[in-house]
Amino acid sequence: MIYLDNAGTTKMDEQVKLAMLKFFDVEYGNASSLHTMGQKAKEALESARADIAKAINAEPNEIYFTSGGSESDNQAILSIARMGRLNNKKHIITTKIEHHAVLHTLEKLEKEGFDVTYLDVEKNGIVNVNKLKKAIRKDTILVCVMFANNEIGTIQPIKEIGEICRAKNITFFTDAVQAVGHLPIDVKAQNIDMLSMSAHKFHGPKGVGALYVRRGTPIFSLIEGGAQENNKRAGTENLAGIVGMATALKIAIKEMDKTNKKLIKFRDKLIKELTKIPHSILNGDAALRLANNVNICFEGIEGESLLLLLDDEGICASSGSACTSGSLDPSHVLLAIGRPHEVAHGSLRLTMSKYTTADEIDKVIKTVPKIVEYLRKMSPVWDELEKGERKHVI
Numbered sequence: 001m002i003y004l005d006n007a008g009t010t011k012m013d014e015q016v017k018l019a020m021l022k023f024f025d026v027e028y029g030n031a032s033s034l035h036t037m038g039q040k041a042k043e044a045l046e047s048a049r050a051d052i053a054k055a056i057n058a059e060p061n062e063i064y065f066t067s068g069g070s071e072s073d074n075q076a077i078l079s080i081a082r083m084g085r086l087n088n089k090k091h092i093i094t095t096k097i098e099h100h101a102v103l104h105t106l107e108k109l110e111k112e113g114f115d116v117t118y119l120d121v122e123k124n125g126i127v128n129v130n131k132l133k134k135a136i137r138k139d140t141i142l143v144c145v146m147f148a149n150n151e152i153g154t155i156q157p158i159k160e161i162g163e164i165c166r167a168k169n170i171t172f173f174t175d176a177v178q179a180v181g182h183l184p185i186d187v188k189a190q191n192i193d194m195l196s197m198s199a200h201k202f203h204g205p206k207g208v209g210a211l212y213v214r215r216g217t218p219i220f221s222l223i224e225g226g227a228q229e230n231n232k233r234a235g236t237e238n239l240a241g242i243v244g245m246a247t248a249l250k251i252a253i254k255e256m257d258k259t260n261k262k263l264i265k266f267r268d269k270l271i272k273e274l275t276k277i278p279h280s281i282l283n284g285d286a287a288l289r290l291a292n293n294v295n296i297c298f299e300g301i302e303g304e305s306l307l308l309l310l311d312d313e314g315i316c317a318s319s320g321s322a323c324t325s326g327s328l329d330p331s332h333v334l335l336a337i338g339r340p341h342e343v344a345h346g347s348l349r350l351t352m353s354k355y356t357t358a359d360e361i362d363k364v365i366k367t368v369p370k371i372v373e374y375l376r377k378m379s380p381v382w383d384e385l386e387k388g389e390r391k392h393v394i
């Protein structure tokens with residue numbers, strides 16, 4: 001299998017698995033217990049917290065463990081919203097290309113009386129900082145802009161956005177699930193107040209993540225119960241998962257430069273070769289993008305059919321986010337960068353990892369054009385386009 005859906009999830013690193021094992025059957029204590037087994041668990045927990053804090057230049061007591069990216073996103077947004085309610089400030093600024101964990105949480109808040117500004121992005125998928133500045137109001141409590149996009153890989157001007165928010169005393173939250181372990185992050189230098197991460201996006205286990213909350217930023221619990229995580233997230237900690245996440249992040253940071261160097265070569269080769277297919281277009285910025293991300297639209301085909309035929313060839317790809325797969329709506333991200341509905345349907349996302357090889361890239365470069373051509377031959381829409389009865393849009 002050629003696995004090119006690493007924005008969806010990644011293979012766990014062998015070293016991560018090994019680091020986790022003893023917490024299942026040897027050091028299986030509960031970190032809240034007073035006895036020796038409990039205290040050993042507590043030590044492992046705090047050591048993982050310190051490692052994760054260090055990885056993003058935060059303090060250990062600014063890290064809260066969660067069940068993953070979605071929970072971290074929810075907790076960050078709902079905490080600031082609750083603060084806003086108490087102060088009668090109900091305006092939030094975000095973008096049209098956020099992950100659904102952010103967008104759906106904000107839609108829920110709109111129904112509860114919050115006013116949310118969804119910023120357009122430029123054609124290359126990048127937020128316009130001036131437009132963001134202009135959108136700020138007296139009652140703005142939160143700016144929520146993702147670090148890097150999960151569909152088109154675009155990297156946002158996080159430091160500048162953070163600077164603007166800090167100057168206006170507005171909380172800045174970034175969903176960094178696609179960035180942590182893939183890009184250098186420094187929450188202090190980048191003026192970030194809250195940040196979410198998820199272990200399974202950087203070769204760690206599924207079902208574990210973290211939320212960074214800058215000291216002084218309010219945070220409330222979504223889950224009531226015990227006093228874990230400084231009273232902000234009840235429930236016995238997923239210690240094996242947390243240790244796995246810390247191990248995975250340390251490895252990812254150590255290997256980051258080497259991996260990115262290799263993947264940028266693969267990425268640019270894929271983009272160069274696959275956009276030679278007539279009536280195809282790259283989605284997102286060519287340079288300000290994650291090293292592992294390729295996203296291309298092909299006119300006149302259905303992305304779903306392309307994926308099924310690629311799967312028959314042993315290639316696991318995606319048409320966008322795992323969350324929109326299975327629904328007939330085109331990607332909100334592709335619509336936001338101006339792709340018409342019919343073009344947005346013909347998208348292909350290839351996301352690589354450190355395990356991706358040059359041979360795999362060559363196989364993809366051979367296979368995709370053949371399948372696109374085959375699908376176009378069968379497509380009545382392509383027929384109309386070729387006969388000139390319908391205008392090409394890309």
Ligand SMILES: *Cc1c(COP(=O)(O)O)cnc(C)c1O
Binds near residue numbers: 073148176
């Ligand atoms: C994967 C992803 C999430 C959700 O993380 P989970 O750990 O799967 O809940 C949130 N935001 C972005 C940008 C993602 O890529």
